[in-house]
Amino acid sequence: MSQPVRVATRTTGAGELFQLFRNGSARTRAELVRITGQSRSTIAARVDSLLAAGLIAPAGEASSTGGRPPTTFAFQSDVRVLLAVDLGATHARLALTDLAANVLARTYATQPIADGPESVLTHVVTAGRDLVASAGRTLTDLVAVGVGLPGPVEHSTGRPINPPIMPGWDDTDVPAILAAGLGTTVLVDNDVNIMALGEHRTWWPGVADMLFVKLGTGIGAGIISEGVLHRGAQGSAGDIGHVAVPSGAQVPCRCGNLGCLEAIAGGAAIAETLAREGLAARTSSDVVALVRSGDHAATRAVHQAGREIGSVLAAAVSLLNPSIVVIGGILAEAGEQLVAGIREVVYRRSLPLATQDLQIVLSKGRENAGVLGASAMAIDHVLSPAEIEALIA
Numbered sequence: 001m002s003q004p005v006r007v008a009t010r011t012t013g014a015g016e017l018f019q020l021f022r023n024g025s026a027r028t029r030a031e032l033v034r035i036t037g038q039s040r041s042t043i044a045a046r047v048d049s050l051l052a053a054g055l056i057a058p059a060g061e062a063s064s065t066g067g068r069p070p071t072t073f074a075f076q077s078d079v080r081v082l083l084a085v086d087l088g089a090t091h092a093r094l095a096l097t098d099l100a101a102n103v104l105a106r107t108y109a110t111q112p113i114a115d116g117p118e119s120v121l122t123h124v125v126t127a128g129r130d131l132v133a134s135a136g137r138t139l140t141d142l143v144a145v146g147v148g149l150p151g152p153v154e155h156s157t158g159r160p161i162n163p164p165i166m167p168g169w170d171d172t173d174v175p176a177i178l179a180a181g182l183g184t185t186v187l188v189d190n191d192v193n194i195m196a197l198g199e200h201r202t203w204w205p206g207v208a209d210m211l212f213v214k215l216g217t218g219i220g221a222g223i224i225s226e227g228v229l230h231r232g233a234q235g236s237a238g239d240i241g242h243v244a245v246p247s248g249a250q251v252p253c254r255c256g257n258l259g260c261l262e263a264i265a266g267g268a269a270i271a272e273t274l275a276r277e278g279l280a281a282r283t284s285s286d287v288v289a290l291v292r293s294g295d296h297a298a299t300r301a302v303h304q305a306g307r308e309i310g311s312v313l314a315a316a317v318s319l320l321n322p323s324i325v326v327i328g329g330i331l332a333e334a335g336e337q338l339v340a341g342i343r344e345v346v347y348r349r350s351l352p353l354a355t356q357d358l359q360i361v362l363s364k365g366r367e368n369a370g371v372l373g374a375s376a377m378a379i380d381h382v383l384s385p386a387e388i389e390a391l392i393a
């Protein structure tokens, strides 16, 4: 996983210097002096403090043109561990990763989010502790927990706010509850944002402008702009599921409005359409299974849903000019028919300059994008210059 490298300036400490190691490069003291412009003695002291904290370690000798070859140092990503938690409507997926997002252990359980915060968060604490132990680590090694929730999350507090499919969760202090059980910092975001982050960091790290779209019962998007996840003022940026579809079908939505994208093209909406035609479809998974079995009505319905989604994404493409749109979520498992419908409308409804190099592709992370993103969110926090300084102190 690569990270944007921030170049330390003369006034910064070991936390800034550490950022130069995050992309995995092995570096010599002389190289650090050259990059930062800091004195040899300053660099030596900061390298020593990073060595003492175990964040970097000697990584062999650099080639030399004569004399004693200089020692190189590299990031020790296994010095601490992180817990990544992806909570969905019906599942809890947990992964223990190192500081470079390498997965050390993972676990999956069927866990309805509608069971409420006490039951679900107790499960997360128990499963999280078990996972730490199963990897031969202790809770003192655990430096952060990243969590994705299937509903709107206020970014400043990590609390879900009026989440439609999470009864009993409104305004729950998820970070405080998990921190009490796991003894470390907890960061929370909505599931779409963490999937966008996981997909971007793992498979498209070089792409500056990306839109990730999650298609399931609900529909949402995560926005990566200039390489950074954008959450908006409150954390609800990218919530495109309740944008009115231009075709104007007056279908009631669970949010109380009519004609929302989700109410027309979400997995449950497609299943309902198919059920009216006499097919056994109730959920997004049923729709995917029908498409995969070659059912014509299901294939046609998914293609049409793709067009409706495309009409809203065309507006998003016009606003954001991404170079890639990644389609994920359970409905993405229906594959190319869905993407074909999306492409058809996005390419027709956006200006040529916005679409000439635009790629619209299926998610590579699939069901793992969430935990990888939760890990990335936690890593960004833990390895920030301020947190590194605190760790060293």
Ligand SMILES: [Zn+2]
Pocket (backbone or CB within 6 Å): 241, 242, 253, 254, 255, 256, 257, 260, 262, 263
């Ligand atoms: Zn709605």
